[in-house]
Amino acid sequence: MQAQPKIDVQGHRGARGLYPENSIPAMLAALNLGVNTLELDVVISKDRLVVVSHEPWMNSEICLDANGREISSSKGKQLNLYELNYNEIANYDCGSKGNSKFLQQQKMPVPKPLLSELITAVERHCREYKLPPIRYNIEIKSQLATDGKYHPAYDTFAELVLQVLAKANVMNRTTIQSFDVRPLQYINGKDYPVQIALLTELQLQPEKAIQSLGFIPTIYSPNYKFVTPKLMDYARQVGMQVIPWTVNEPEDMQKMLDLGVSGIITDYPNVLVELLKTR
Numbered sequence: 670m671q672a673q674p675k676i677d678v679q680g681h682r683g684a685r686g687l688y689p690e691n692s693i694p695a696m697l698a699a700l701n702l703g704v705n706t707l708e709l710d711v712v713i714s715k716d717r718l719v720v721v722s723h724e725p726w727m728n729s730e731i732c733l734d735a736n737g738r739e740i741s742s743s744k745g746k747q748l749n750l751y752e753l754n755y756n757e758i759a760n761y762d763c764g765s766k767g768n769s770k771f772l773q774q775q776k777m778p779v780p781k782p783l784l785s786e787l788i789t790a791v792e793r794h795c796r797e798y799k800l801p802p803i804r805y806n807i808e809i810k811s812q813l814a815t816d817g818k819y820h821p822a823y824d825t826f827a828e829l830v831l832q833v834l835a836k837a838n839v840m841n842r843t844t845i846q847s848f849d850v851r852p853l854q855y856i857n858g859k860d861y862p863v864q865i866a867l868l869t870e871l872q873l874q875p876e877k878a879i880q881s882l883g884f885i886p887t888i889y890s891p892n893y894k895f896v897t898p899k900l901m902d903y904a905r906q907v908g909m910q911v912i913p914w915t916v917n918e919p920e921d922m923q924k925m926l927d928l929g930v931s932g933i934i935t936d937y938p939n940v941l942v943e944l945l946k947t948r
Contacts, residue, residue, distance in 0.1 A: 677932025678941050679806055680704040681915050682723065686771050686936035689764030690731070691721045692779040693790045700794055703942045706804040707791065708934050711784055711830055713820050716754045719784040719833050725750050725810060725819035727761055731768050735760035751819050755783065771936065784830070788837045802842055806866065809847040823851040831861060846890060850882045857884055866890045866912070875903050888912050893925055901929050919944055
């Protein structure tokens, strides 16, 4: 029998289906479940610190204020993290409310952590429990329309993230991903030992997406619904891995594996790990 290639099990925002997203408990739980890579998002605070968060504002669907009170949707959008210092951001609880889309998610009080704090906690956990070195897949949440409003210029954004990675000595275990080609192009032009992943969410021809980027990334990361045999053939031709997001149903995971993807980003790494054991 031919050996199955090793699949990169990526915990989306840690393990969002089970723990509060982008939190340190979610990352540590994902490690214990057996992920290879921790997927997470970063934004920048007013005092130029790298904060782990999907939105550059306080998401009213999952966050409570410092007094444990609900935040209205309009108020949450006004709480622009790029206009708040981190000591202000850290007062908000983004875990006790839970997430109505993920009913298995455990509720617990958690702040939005700094990237540096998260890496420190993860590396310590791996040492204590003798786990293999973990990889990080970090999404830079930038776009042209919000330059200077929700985040600094793309090159400054990228450099702030890279400085944290360099200080933590984890660059060679990190992938930088983005829907925005600009920070990826910037990083590609530097001599940093990080992998680059291009995120796509529309049903684009991969050739056109790569043409827009201007180089072949290590990883092409589309919405899983758009992974096809044709895409996989193209990826093999140009030497590019395909790691789709966000795959949560076992039948969809099975389909992706049958198509030959290099990894899967999922909110339920526990489900993917169990599925891989049966293959």
